[in-house]
Amino acid sequence: MTEALRAPDLVLNGRFTAVDEKRYSLVPFEIGPGHRQLHIRYEYTDQIDSDPALFGGNTLDIGIFDPRGTGTGSVGFRGWSGSNKLELVIGEDWATPPYAPGPILAGTWNVLLGLYKVGPRGCDWRVEVRCDLGIAAPPNDLVRTGIPRRPELPAARAGWWRGDLHCHTRYSDGDSWPSEMLHAATEAGLEFLGVTDHNNIQHHAEYGSGGNGAPVVVPGVEVTTYGGHWNAWGTDRWWEFRTPESSAVERAMAEAAAAGAFVSVNHPKPFGPPWEYPTVRSIHAVEVWNGPWGLNSIAVGFWEARLRAGARLAAVGGSDTHLLRAHDPDPRHAQRLGTPTTWVAAGPRLDRHTILDALRGARTFVSASPAGPQLYLEPGGDGVRVSVRGGQGAAMLLITDVGSIAASAVTGVDEWTESYTVPRDAAYVRAQLSDDRGELQALTSPLWRRSGQRITPPG
Numbered sequence: 001m002t003e004a005l006r007a008p009d010l011v012l013n014g015r016f017t018a019v020d021e022k023r024y025s026l027v028p029f030e031i032g033p034g035h036r037q038l039h040i041r042y043e044y045t046d047q048i049d050s051d052p053a054l055f056g057g058n059t060l061d062i063g064i065f066d067p068r069g070t071g072t073g074s075v076g077f078r079g080w081s082g083s084n085k086l087e088l089v090i091g092e093d094w095a096t097p098p099y100a101p102g103p104i105l106a107g108t109w110n111v112l113l114g115l116y117k118v119g120p121r122g123c124d125w126r127v128e129v130r131c132d133l134g135i136a137a138p139p140n141d142l143v144r145t146g147i148p149r150r151p152e153l154p155a156a157r158a159g160w161w162r163g164d165l166h167c168h169t170r171y172s173d174g175d176s177w178p179s180e181m182l183h184a185a186t187e188a189g190l191e192f193l194g195v196t197d198h199n200n201i202q203h204h205a206e207y208g209s210g211g212n213g214a215p216v217v218v219p220g221v222e223v224t225t226y227g228g229h230w231n232a233w234g235t236d237r238w239w240e241f242r243t244p245e246s247s248a249v250e251r252a253m254a255e256a257a258a259a260g261a262f263v264s265v266n267h268p269k270p271f272g273p274p275w276e277y278p279t280v281r282s283i284h285a286v287e288v289w290n291g292p293w294g295l296n297s298i299a300v301g302f303w304e305a306r307l308r309a310g311a312r313l314a315a316v317g318g319s320d321t322h323l324l325r326a327h328d329p330d331p332r333h334a335q336r337l338g339t340p341t342t343w344v345a346a347g348p349r350l351d352r353h354t355i356l357d358a359l360r361g362a363r364t365f366v367s368a369s370p371a372g373p374q375l376y377l378e379p380g381g382d383g384v385r386v387s388v389r390g391g392q393g394a395a396m397l398l399i400t401d402v403g404s405i406a407a408s409a410v411t412g413v414d415e416w417t418e419s420y421t422v423p424r425d426a427a428y429v430r431a432q433l434s435d436d437r438g439e440l441q442a443l444t445s446p447l448w449r450r451s452g453q454r455i456t457p458p459g
């Protein structure tokens, strides 16, 4: 940003040690009247990357609150950038993403510092604040512009739509702007896009509502705590991420759900980062497929254990795409949107509400890509009917809480359909599809049996 800076107007500093690990601290500072821009820079000792597999040093996250308050969901929250940037500008007219531009209110501001990881020597930190340097907004550097080309893809069943529920822009640790994500999502053939920057909501305004040839936007946030990540979709506010205790996470998820958001546990698998709140119950869905297949069978196992215990949880997937401009060296992240794709039965009219209704009704399946394969599971006769489009040669497995009840080879050219009876003692049934190497290609949300009745989709 800026090379030679004049002496800071304010310096905050301190030291964190092992007892501060995975804790957030608020460090207040005073701003007088009449300012138009803050430049904030921080540094700390023994810096290491936020990759959960790296240890031995410090990773210090930062966020900023203005005088309007530091409480959960407060409009005083100007943004959180994790450890992704060491320097930021918040001004009346522009701000470094993910921070919110707007008036530089006089009063007590707070730097939020979170010690994600601490090394053996502790963490000495220093924050410098400079007022009114007059730094101009950087020039627009959009690289994805023009009219995107939608690919030809196999048609979906009437009322079913394909999308990606998990991606990141410069409003957290991605490399592109919302308009570029929508451009890329259109070119991937997606019809909706869940937008889930980490602990921020500033991206919503820039995304807008989508549609008109672009994917429909489902506004969301990836609530990023020190014990795991969860997504809330259909929300326009941020949710509490600062307290890593299970009870606080349960409360935040329940509050989001009560406010109408659809919430999922994200990537509950090693290095996901994993989910360290096994007792939390206020969830609607599990992200059973995040990015490249890799360790996702562990996420499926996490989901299945809860299904067997009686929880009614939808299956969702997300590519977790971060980079559009470069190859992403992080093996956990997808290289492109729609890998995997989540399909929803939202009916004839696709908008954020019909998408959220389909998610709430667990009318979903997840496939390897926007091209499919498509896997439909529906009530039929005494049991269920399974239909596959584009999965010829794959193996279809029907799984219940009392075990696998059928395995079939998918044959034929266009659409393959088969009916199955479901044992009376099965509470639910779900389907999945694997290719000839055993690699998962698609899986459905379950159909549940209401006591003594036929297998039905949840209401």
Ligand SMILES: [Zn+2]
Pocket (backbone or CB within 6 Å): 222, 229, 266, 267, 272, 273
């Ligand atoms: Zn995540």
